[in-house]
Amino acid sequence: MSRVTARRKMLRITADGQIQRPDSLAVEEPLELRVDGQSLTVTMRTPGSDIDLAHGFLLSENIIGAADDIVSARYCAGTDADGQNTYNVLDIQLRTSTPILARNFLTNSACGLCGKTALDEVRTHTRFPLPAVEPFVDTAVLATLPDELRSRQKVFEATGGLHAAGLFTPDGTAVAVREDIGRHNAVDKVLGWALREGRVPAHDLVLIVSSRASFELVQKAVMAGVPVLGAVSAPSSLAVDLAAESGLALVGFLRGQTMNIYAEPDRLRLPTPPARRPPSIDRPVPLTAHSG
Template sequence: MSRVTARRPTLRISPNGEVRRPDTLAVEEPLEIRIAGQSLTVTMRTPGADIDLVHGFLLSENIIGSMDDVVSARYCAGTDADGHNTYNVLDVELRGPATVRPRNFLTTGACGVCGKTALDEVRSHTRYPIRAHAGAIDTAVLAGMPESLRARQSVFDATGGLHAAGLFTVGGEALAVREDIGRHNAVDKVIGWAMRENRIPAHDLVLIVSGRASFELVQKAVMAGIPTLGAVSAPSSLAVDLAVESGLTLVGFLRGDTMNVYSGADRLVIPGTAAVPSA
């Protein structure tokens, strides 16, 4: 299999002078996703958990809804200059017919659709609407999840160049953590894991991401039925709009014992206080 890190020469300049030495970098390679031999899209990703990535991606794009829709997912032959399999093409066979149109999906960060259209698309396509009373969580437990996520980012420790996503129980147990050069790929990987473990819809889980919460990441959570998304950094305005429309609890700037709650505050339980009123 492809490596997740690579060594490259670098010149380090500091007040103490110049030093030439190798540096460890995160690998970025293309993954072509095919359905029944027909190309669907190419995504740039860090190799690893590719099967989960593809399952999560297809769920997020409403192409599949459960493992019952998938017959097989396997790598196609593809070799590099040394004759080794690159593992950069993955073909999925679906149980039912599927119309494959290259890169024509619900929404992307640069799709150019207006906010209202994007919100309507996700709301009308999700198979797992978020339950109003699903996944109540103690804020003290939620506050500890980013640190738990960070402790499991082994490739980030080596490279400093990867995003991470994790699925947690409401009690704080980390069930799956994945790293990737793309934040959306990291989320697809953990959602794909949940699908293969028959945990979709994930009404009892919490999704934590290491960076900001974009519209696309909220979309993926909504499509998987995840009721709470916590981000270490800020959400976008459209991400908040989608969270409000979908009944998702969206928390940003989740750092230490502080957090900003942008939607779904009634799902949070603050120790020593009554239920948080809805904004």
Template sequence: MSRVTARRKTLRISPAGTVRRPDTLAVEEPLEIRTGGESLAITMRTPGADIDLVHGFLFSEGIIDTVEDIVTARYCAGTDDAGQNTYNLLDIQLRTPVPVRPRNFLTNSACGLCGKTALDEVRTRLRFPLPDLPAMVDVATLSRLPAELRSRQQVFDATGGLHAAALFTADGTALVVREDVGRHNAVDKVIGWALRENRLPAHDLILMVSSRASFELVQKAAMAGIPVLGAVSAPSSLAVDLAEDSGLTLIGFLRGDSMNVYTATERIDL
């Protein structure tokens, strides 16, 4: 078994009959993030690019500002029933320690709060106001992004069970693609990569996701200074409100030659 996929028995039923056979599934395991030995957060994720994930998560939550804010990131000891290291616990040493206490993470800020409160929470933490960028990307380039993203989803090809996120340049060049069972984790992984590559604020890049556009994905894009977010499915109402509030261009139902541009349409060259 690899760290990313696992095999499980299944009964396949189809018009041709039934057959018992193994199926390939995407792995979902917890990753505990500790700082100074104290637990900060736990997320369910697909193993792989954990360092990028942690950098992206801590940045999106306003805990770190630069890659230098993390001094070390190391896996702690932990084994499964077979005695193998689980690699499911990362201890982070921060340059400036933060107190570990119950936190209202931005990712969950829309839970139990009204929309205005959630928007205000994000607005107060934004580092990189989005610049006015007329005609940043043309429709033809945007139309190619879903297929470009899909062509790089290697684990999805094997399992059918993962979300994907990618950062593209304005001419449609893919810089990084990450997959994960959680769409927010996939976005954290690409933002973490950008942080480690000194590409933030990403005012010249496009974030493309294989899922719907939720509030949390718009929040993460805005925090990273990404001006354009494209999604193959629908946005939520609060996602559109946050995109409007932060000046982000939000595109939904981006499928081939058709798309809905909900906010900041001036960045799209028609």
């Protein structure tokens, strides 16, 4: 099921003229998640790592807390005009039945409600509160991670149209990287991988995203027990509020050697500030005797 890129005709305009040629684009297709036979949600995603995506989504929505909460996950009815399986419908069977359709999902509860309500929803629902605040990762290591993430974006290299999310150890080792047309899907995919690998709560990992840091992404990190989230772009105001309320170190504009730390700087080992030079003291210039 290699459907992550597709070719489409394109007319390119340059200062030297025009040229028509095919271009590689990131594939975007719907994925319907069904839980115990009931339609739960439809998300637009790039095909691939769908099982991880489902695990990560259900974890962030507090429907599951461990990989073995899911008995099975399989592609089901969904065919194209030629009768071929589209692999766009995924049916999840839970070990314990949950009244899915009666739930208000955290991602939806943040819309149209006040910020305080949204913060309370996440704080009271997370199964993995973050550990005590203490230095966890060097900012010098953190500064290298966007480039490490970028170097593993194979589909982005071909299309320029995908977000990425990566989980790293404090020494900068990449343990999982996923790409997707949606930044929230990319995060669900890596967190779903972590859940299936027994790495949740992810108290020993750093999450890096190739996008801005929205409330939704901070929510997903908190629900999985990730202590540090770094983004190459800006956070939203509610994302910062949630990070501060939850004890998550939130870093934005993570580019090169510069970064903005918006919450919990004590989780990061900061660089030693350069020694201040003592103020110079003007010394009198000695007088030289001159003969007359």
